[in-house]
Amino acid sequence: MTNATIQEIEGIDDYWGPAFRSVYEGEGGHEAFVQQLDERIQQHDKEIEKLCNFYYQGFIDSIRELLQVRSHAEELHAEISNVDANVKESTESLCTRAEELIRARRVELNIASTIEKMELCLPLLTTYSKLKSQVEAKRYYPALKTLEQLEHVLLPRVGPYKWCAQISADIPRLRQAIQDASMADLRDFLENIRTLSPQVGAMALVQTQDMLGRSLANIVKNKKENPLQSIESSGPQCPHELVDFSPLHRCLHIHTVLGAKNDFVQYYRAQRKQQARLVLIPSSGNLHDSIQSMKSYLNAVLGFFILEEHLLTTGAGLVSKDWLLDTWSMSVTKVASTLRTNTSLITDPTLMLSIKRQIVLFINALKCYGLPTDPLPLLLQEMAEHYTEVLMQRWVGIFRDILDNASFSPIEVKNQEEYDAVMDTFPCDGDEMETQPFPRKFPFSSLVPAVYVQVKEFIYAWLKYSAGLGLGGGRRAAAARHSASLLLSRSFTGCLSALFRRPLPLMQLVQIIVDTQYLEDATSFLYEFISNITGSELVTTQAAGSMFQAARDDAEKQICDNLEKKVDEFLDLENYDWLLVEPSGQASSFVTDMLSYLSGVLTSLEQLPERARVAAVRAATNRIATRLRNLLLDPGVRQVSSGALYQLDLDVIQCEQFAAGEPVPGLREGELLEHFASLRQLLDLITGWDWSSYLHDIGIEGGKYALVTPRDAATLLEKLKEAEQKSSVFSVLKKNERDRRKLLDTVLKQLKQLQNQDG
Amino acid sequence: MAKTYDCLFKLLLIGDSGVGKTSILFRFSEDAFNISFISTIGIDFKIRTIDLDGKKVKLQIWDTAGQERFRTITTAYYRGSMGIMLVYDVTNEKSFENIKNWIRNIEENASADVEKMILGNKCDLDAKRQVSKERGEQLAVEYQIKFVETSAKDSLNVEYAFYTLARDIKAKMEKKQEASNPPGGRSGAHQLKANEQQRKPTSWLSRCSVL
Ligand SMILES: Nc1nc2c(ncn2[C@@H]2O[C@H](COP(=O)(O)OP(=O)(O)OP(=O)(O)O)[C@@H](O)[C@H]2O)c(=O)[nH]1
Ligand SMILES: [Mg+2]
Numbered sequence: 006m007t008n009a010t011i012q013e014i015e016g017i018d019d020y021w022g023p024a025f026r027s028v029y030e031g032e033g034g035h036e037a038f039v040q041q042l043d044e045r046i047q048q049h050d051k052e053i054e055k056l057c058n059f060y061y062q063g064f065i066d067s068i069r070e071l072l073q074v075r076s077h078a079e080e081l082h083a084e085i086s087n088v089d090a091n092v093k094e095s096t097e098s099l100c101t102r103a104e105e106l107i108r109a110r111r112v113e114l115n116i117a118s119t120i121e122k123m124e125l126c127l128p129l130l131t132t133y134s135k136l137k138s139q140v141e142a143k144r145y146y147p148a149l150k151t152l153e154q155l156e157h158v159l160l161p162r163v164g165p166y167k168w169c170a171q172i173s174a175d176i177p178r179l180r181q182a183i184q185d186a187s188m189a190d191l192r193d194f195l196e197n198i199r200t201l202s203p204q205v206g207a208m209a210l211v212q213t214q215d216m217l218g219r220s221l222a223n224i225v226k227n228k229k230e231n232p233l234q235s236i237e238s239s240g241p242q243c244p245h246e247l248v249d250f251s252p253l254h255r256c257l258h259i260h261t262v263l264g265a266k267n268d269f270v271q272y273y274r275a276q277r278k279q280q281a282r283l284v285l286i287p288s289s290g291n292l293h294d295s296i297q298s299m300k301s302y303l304n305a306v307l308g309f310f311i312l313e314e315h316l317l318t319t320g321a322g323l324v325s326k327d328w329l330l331d332t333w334s335m336s337v338t339k340v341a342s343t344l345r346t347n348t349s350l351i352t353d354p355t356l357m358l359s360i361k362r363q364i365v366l367f368i369n370a371l372k373c374y375g376l377p378t379d380p381l382p383l384l385l386q387e388m389a390e391h392y393t394e395v396l397m398q399r400w401v402g403i404f405r406d407i408l409d410n411a412s413f414s415p416i417e418v419k420n421q422e423e424y425d426a427v428m429d430t431f432p433c434d435g436d437e438m439e440t441q442p443f444p445r446k447f448p449f450s451s452l453v454p455a456v457y458v459q460v461k462e463f464i465y466a467w468l469k470y471s472a473g474l475g476l477g478g479g480r481r482a483a484a485a486r487h488s489a490s491l492l493l494s495r496s497f498t499g500c501l502s503a504l505f506r507r508p509l510p511l512m513q514l515v516q517i518i519v520d521t522q523y524l525e526d527a528t529s530f531l532y533e534f535i536s537n538i539t540g541s542e543l544v545t546t547q548a549a550g551s552m553f554q555a556a557r558d559d560a561e562k563q564i565c566d567n568l569e570k571k572v573d574e575f576l577d578l579e580n581y582d583w584l585l586v587e588p589s590g591q592a593s594s595f596v597t598d599m600l601s602y603l604s605g606v607l608t609s610l611e612q613l614p615e616r617a618r619v620a621a622v623r624a625a626t627n628r629i630a631t632r633l634r635n636l637l638l639d640p641g642v643r644q645v646s647s648g649a650l651y652q653l654d655l656d657v658i659q660c661e662q663f664a665a666g667e668p669v670p671g672l673r674e675g676e677l678l679e680h681f682a683s684l685r686q687l688l689d690l691i692t693g694w695d696w697s698s699y700l701h702d703i704g705i706e707g708g709k710y711a712l713v714t715p716r717d718a719a720t721l722l723e724k725l726k727e728a729e730q731k732s733s734v735f736s737v738l739k740k741n742e743r744d745r746r747k748l749l750d751t752v753l754k755q756l757k758q759l760q761n762q763d764g
Numbered sequence: 765m766a767k768t769y770d771c772l773f774k775l776l777l778i779g780d781s782g783v784g785k786t787s788i789l790f791r792f793s794e795d796a797f798n799i800s801f802i803s804t805i806g807i808d809f810k811i812r813t814i815d816l817d818g819k820k821v822k823l824q825i826w827d828t829a830g831q832e833r834f835r836t837i838t839t840a841y842y843r844g845s846m847g848i849m850l851v852y853d854v855t856n857e858k859s860f861e862n863i864k865n866w867i868r869n870i871e872e873n874a875s876a877d878v879e880k881m882i883l884g885n886k887c888d889l890d891a892k893r894q895v896s897k898e899r900g901e902q903l904a905v906e907y908q909i910k911f912v913e914t915s916a917k918d919s920l921n922v923e924y925a926f927y928t929l930a931r932d933i934k935a936k937m938e939k940k941q942e943a944s945n946p947p948g949g950r951s952g953a954h955q956l957k958a959n960e961q962q963r964k965p966t967s968w969l970s971r972c973s974v975l
Contacts, residue, residue, distance in 0.1 A: 410800050512805035574811050578772055578822065598844070602809075605837065609806050 010038065011045055122164065129159040133172055136179070143190075145183045146255050149262040152179060180263065187259040194252040195276055201248050202284070202308030203301055206370075208244040209311050210304065210363075213370040244311055250319075257323055270323055277313065281332055284309050285339045291347065296359040299347075303367045306340055314374045333376050341384045348388050354399060357392045358469055361385065365474065385474060392470045393488050397496045400463050404500040407455045413513040413520075416447040416454075430454040432530040433523065448612065449523040450516050456497060457527055464489055464535060478541035485535045493524065494552045501556040511567050511606060514560045519612050521553035521560075528552070561617045565624035568606070572628040575599035579636065584728060585648035592659040593652065599629070600663045607668045615671040622669050622677065629660055630680040637687070638720050644728035645721065647692075654688050657681060683712035691721055696752045703759065715759035722753055769813055769822040773933050774844050775926070776874075778866050779851030780859040781830030784885040787916035788851065789827045792926055797917050804829040806837050814930060821930055842873035847929045851883045852900075854913065855892040860884075860899070867907060879932045880909045883925055887913040 010031070013024045028038050132155050139148035156176055163169055253273075260269035287302045310333060316324040344364065351357050364385060368378045418424040420443055427447060428435055431454035438445050467488050471481045501517065509517075536543040578595040603625055610618050637645070637653060664677035690699055690710050699718065702708030726749055777785040786804050791797055793810040809826045826845065828838035842848070850866050852859040863882060870880065884900040887893075897913055904911030910928060914921040 412800075412802055414803055414805065510802065510804070510808060513802060571809075574809075574824075577768065577811070578824065580769075580772070594844075602807075605806060 011041060125163050126166075129155065129163050129169070129172070132159055140179065140183060140186075143186065145187050145190075146258045146262070148183055149180070149259055152176060152183075153262065183259060184263055184265070187256045190252045191256045191273070191276075194256070195280065197252075198248050198312055199280055199283075202312055203304040204308065205244040205247050205311050206304035206306065206308030207300075208247065209307055209370050209374075210366050212244065213366055213373060216373075217366075217369060244308070248312060250316070253316075253323070266322075273323055274328055278332060281309060281336055285336055285343065287343060287347070291350075296356060296363070299360050299363055302343075303363055306336065307367060307370055310336070310371075310376060311374055314376065330377070337377070337379070337381065341380050344381075344384055345387065349391055351391075352395055352398065354392060354395050354466060357388065357395055361388060361392070361470055364388075389470055389474075389484075393467065393491070396463060396466055396488075397492055400459060400492060401496045401500060403459050404456065404497050405503070407452060407459065408500055408504050411450060411452045411455075413450050413452065413510075413516040415449065415516070416451050417444050418447070419444045427454060431457050431523075432527060449520050452516075453520050453523045453527075456524060457531075460489055460492060460531060461534060463492055464531070464538075468538065478539040482535050482539040482541040485539065486532055489531055489535065490528070490552065493528070497524075498553060498556045501553070502559055505556075505559045505563050508567065508570075509563060511564060512609065514564045514567065515610055515613050518557050518560045518614065518617060521557055522614075525552050557617075561620055564610075564613075564617065564621045568603070568621055568625040569628045571602065571606075572599065572625055572632065575602070576629070576632045576636070581636070581649055581652065583642050583644055583649045583724075584646045584731070585652055586646065586732075588648050588651040588655065590655070593656050596656040596659050600659060604663070604668055610669070615669075618669040619671050622672070623680075626660075626664055626677045627680045630684055633657060633660070634684040634687070637684070638717060640720075643724060644731055645724040646728040646732065647725065649728075650688070650692060650725070654692060657684060657688060661685065686710045686712045687717055687721065690718060691725065696748070700752070700755055715756040719753060719756035719760060722749065722756065725749075726753070768820070770819040771934070771937075772822045772824060773846050773930055775823055775825045775847040775849065775929065776841060776845035777825065777827050777849045777851060778838070778869070779830055779849075779883075780853070780856070780862050783830065783851045783853040783856065783859045784916050785830065785849075785851050786827050788849075788883065788885060788914060788922055788925075789825055791916040791919055791922045792825070795919070797919075799917075803831060804834075806834055807841060812926075814927065816927070816930055816934055819934070821934065823926065823930060825926075839869065839873045842870065842878075843875060845874060845878055847879040847881070847933050848874060849881050849883055849925065849929065850909070851885050852895070853886050854884045854895045854897075854900070855886050855889045857894040860895040860903075863903060867909075877936065879929055879936060880907075881925060881929045881932075882907075882909050882911045883921075884911070884913040886915060886917070887920065888915040888918045 010024050010028055014021060017024070028035060031038070132151055136148055136151040136155060139145075139151060155172070160169055160173060257266065257269060260266050284305045287298065291298070310329075313324050313329050313332070317326060317329050344360075348357065348360060351360070364381060368381050368385075371378050371381075416427055418427060424438075424443075424445055431449075433447070433449075438447070464485055468481065468485055471484065476484075501521075504517075533543055535541075575595050575598060578598075579593070580595075581593070607618065607622060610621060613621070633653070633656070636642075661678060661681050664681060665675070667674075667677070686709070689695070690713055695710075698708075699710045699713065702710060703715070705711070726746075729746075777789060779785055781803055782801060786802070786808075787797060789810055793812050804827055807826060807828050809824055811822060811824050813820055813822045815821070826841050828834070828841065848870055850863055850870075852863050854860070867880075870878065882900065882904050884895065884897065887897075900911055900913065910932070912921045912925050912928070914925055916922060
């Protein structure tokens with residue numbers, strides 16, 4: 006029992022409760038257990054002693070050894086401390102070096118990266134400086150390219166440096182500067198072409214001229230004459246080469262790059278349109294003053310459009326076909342109207358011709374450059390009319406000169422030479438004349454060849470205008486014929502009419518009529534001449550014959566007037582003694598003078614057409630009859646003696662003899678006498694004292710005195726009565742005289758009655 | 765009816781072609797001048813009434829063609845003329861020399877008592893003058909004919925010439941009248957009648973039919 010408990014306690018580290026309970030509750034009480042515990046302690050002491058005894062020696066040895074270790078340890082410690090100090094010493098420099106190294110490495114790295122950055126920046130900077138220099142050198146287009154590169158490639162690549170920002174900020178400014186500068190260049194260019202375009206136009210016109218005149222013969226001739234010239238033609242070949250377009254193209258490129266191409270194109274077009282307007286206003290004001298101003302005007306216009314046309318063909322979109330045609334059509338109308346107003350003032354045909362030549366050349370040049378020519382051809386036609394007018398005006402002057410200096414006498418030639426000279430200038434039938442001896446006389450005056458030659462000159466001048474208009478020979482000839490007839494029928498006839506305005510000597514008038522006939526007959530020769538020089542078919546159908554009719558009528562009328570005037574002058578010389586007692590038995594001197602003068606004149610009218618001569622003699626005779634009759638019935642003459650009556654009767658008989666003698670051929674028989682019929686009847690009635698027949702026949706047609714009115718009969722009878730009363734106032738009347746007086750009174754009364762019936 | 769004139773004088777212009785007869789007449793009748801030369805064909809006349817000592821004198825002036833070919837026509841008119849102007853051109857020697865021939869013509873064809881006068885025309889053309897005024901006067905003195913230099917162009921002495929000739933005719937006529945009529949109591953009409961009679965013996969109307 007007790008032993009077990011101790012064992013239990015020894016065996017169990019805790020949960021000693023049940024062991025202690027058994028101690029307490031167990032047989033022998035706790036003393037037994039304390040005894041047993043003491044025993045156990047003694048046992049354990051014995052065992053410890055034994056154990057100590059056994060390990061003592063070892064212990065001592067160990068201590069000894071330990072002591073030894075101690076000294077070793079101390080040695081080791083010193084040594085280690087030493088080493089430690091040594092290490093400490095050596096690592097210290099190492100550490101500083103390392104640190105240095107680290108710093109150097111860091112610098113090195115920094116440098117590398119800086120260089121890298123710098124390398125990125127460098128192109129930017131060089132580009133930027135390039136840009137600057139380009140701008141300075143005004144090489145704007147490359148400058149812009151550089152700018153572009155700078156902006157889009159180089160700047161983004163380089164970091165956000167301050168200077169980059171500066172450059173960035175600079176870019177728009179530069180761009181604007183370039184744009185401005187290029188605009189300035191454009192303006193220079195525009196100014197430049199404005200001064201150059203007349204030269205361009207001039208050159209184009211010269212080339213067109215050359216081209217038009219180009220024929221194999223000409224080319225060969227030119228080659229022969231200037232064999233060198235064709236080789237060493239170093240100057241511009243084309244007119245547009247006179248102008249350096251590069252500034253314009255540069256500007257366009259620049260604006261294209263700037264993205265302002267459209268604006269630029271618009272600007273350019275607007276500018277040019279404005280320039281066009283300036284070009285279209287003639288700089289020298291009056292183009293009709295000289296050909297030079299006309300030339301420069303056309304040159305400028307042509308040059309302007311040649312340049313535009315060149316721009317159209319070289320593309321670039323600066324000029325569009327529509328725009329060009331639009332501008333052109335605006336301009337060509339203006340050109341046409343300018344030319345129209347200016348040419349309409351010209352009175353110099355030579356100038357007209359030069360201008361026409363210029364315009365034709367201009368039109369041809371336009372065709373070469375593909376520009377529409379309307380309405381210029383129409384203008385040329387209008388000018389043709391004006392030219393004709395101008396020519397006609399000039400020829401009116403020439404005709405006037407010819408007429409002013411005309412002798413209006415037939416050409417007389419003394420020898421063959423002179424004869425040939427006339428025949429050479431004027432085509433006429435010389436067959437009859439060839440046989441005549443010299444001096445020969447042409448029927449016409451020098452007016453005829455002179456006018457004929459002038460009409461030919463006119464035709465030459467006129468055809469000069471239509472040359473080069475591309476008209477066919479037939480059309481030219483027709484127009485020339487028309488103009489020539491117009492010249493004769495209008496201008497020449499007009500001059501003739503003017504001539505008629507002053508009184509002309511009779512013979513002059515006669516010659517004019519003869520001359521116009523010859524001129525009219527010569528029209529067919531003129532037509533032949535026209536067809537020869539125009540190389541067209543001869544047109545023989547002509548409506549001639551009436552061309553100078555008006556002039557002839559005028560001349561004939563003047564001849565009649567002239568004769569009537571002469572008759573009047575003679576009759577103004579009349580000095581009848583109305584109370585003549587005894588007629589001399591001879592006709593009055595003014596009557597015989599007049600009749601001999603008239604027959605002389607009428608003989609010299611031989612060359613006149615019959616119609617005209619008949620008209621002239623009729624007019625003269627009628628005038629004589631009327632004047633004589635008026636003389637007799639003149640209320641101013643109160644008394645007429647029978648002596649005076651017989652004198653007048655004698656004079657009338659002279660005239661009647663003249664009339665009956667048919668002074669010119671072509672008269673109806675007795676026709677001229679009819680003019681004297683009423684006067685004759687009156688005289689017969691009074692001198693024959695045939696009152697009974699008269700009063701009986703009155704009102705009967707075809708009666709012997711049918712042309713005597715009661716009034717005239719009464720008037721004359723009164724005068725007779727007055728005269729008789731005067732002569733017999735103091736004498737006593739005889740019986741038959743009284744009867745006669747009575748009869749006279751009765752007849753007068755009857756006549757008065759008849760007058761009253763009629764009145 | 766009141767007469768428009770008191771007497772009628774028939775005058776004649778003769779001389780070479782181109783001396784200016786027509787121009788002188790044109791100046792006298794129309795007071796105008798034409799530079800162009802239109803040679804006269806045959807014969808023509810102009811009438812102008814002038815006032816001579818209160819008398820209305822009608823001048824019927826016959827202008828003849830100077831050209832030889834018209835000679836027969838023109839000489840027929842000599843007979844009825846009461847006064848003849850002989851015209852030469854001072855710039856044309858030949859026309860002056862021919863005056864003698866013209867005078868012979870007058871002697872053969874005109875009535876013996878015809879009044880004459882020599883005119884040296886174109887005296888404005890001093891630079892071209894071929895006949896001096898003295899030679900003209902010399903000739904006139906030889907024939908006892910009045911002489912004056914004229915210019916139709918400048919209207920020099922033209923009026924004077926016609927008035928002088930007309931006055932001389934008038935004086936001659938009055939002298940004759942005085943010889944045949946006792947002086948005193950002549951009315952205008954009466955005088956006219958006298959003129960008529962005066963003219964009749966020399967009248968050329970009898971020749972007219974021959975013309
Ligand atoms: N300078 C000048 N020229 C004159 C003068 N009188 C006439 N003439 C010119 O002389 C030319 C002839 O003049 P006319 O009067 O026609 O001669 P004409 O004597 O009548 O000649 P016919 O009729 O042929 O006999 C004309 O050209 C006139 O202009 C004059 O006084 N001075
Ligand atoms: Mg004459």
